[in-house]
Amino acid sequence: MWFFKKKQTEQDILIERIKAEQLDMQGLFSNINKRGEVEALFKELSKQCHPDKFEKDPEKKEIAQKLFTQIQNNRNNYTQLMELKSIVEVKFLNE
């Protein structure tokens, strides 16, 4: 009944949005299974596109900075790191 219904607060709306977000469980289990490789991949990518490596090329340094931040943010996400690896390969290694 309408008079029992409480007005939705900002917090309630945000909670509803969070509950509606799509969960990628398969991706999660794939990351868990690849946990042994995650650390090595993270180190390899961090080394390959560390911004300090591109001091002489400001354009590349900016790209490296963005990629480096993304790598740090996805430290434990194997799927994302693999995607970033292909970007790193295209941007820096295929030249």
Add this chain to the structure above:
Amino acid sequence: MGLIDRFIKWFRDSAERRRFINEFNANARGAFQSLSVDTLLEAKACSGNSDSSYRHELSAPIFLSGIAIEAKAGTEIPVDDIILIGKIILSNQVLVRRMFVLHWDTLIVRDTRTGKFVDWRIRDFMSFGGLLNERR
């Protein structure tokens, strides 16, 4: 938020909590049976850490405020791997946000065969990030 309001919200979400656990377990079983993971994981609700620093605004009553991910079968996992599994779970922002709003405040990863476990404060890994930007 008043105590009664909190209790009503927690009670209303208990079906959703069960659904989340069932979904996690079904996926974990599927991944184990298809040999895509080497350890069978199982989620269950349990009591959270009694330390008050673990509590947050949406925390369930303490005896049900924890979510445990247990390694049930397959290869034994050392503590380093337990920590890594926890970090992988907590790096998934969608999952962390969902656990937070479903009233869990403690994530426990445990190997039932060795009894070793590690727990984390879920609120420390919570970020509304892009979600708040989307609303503007």
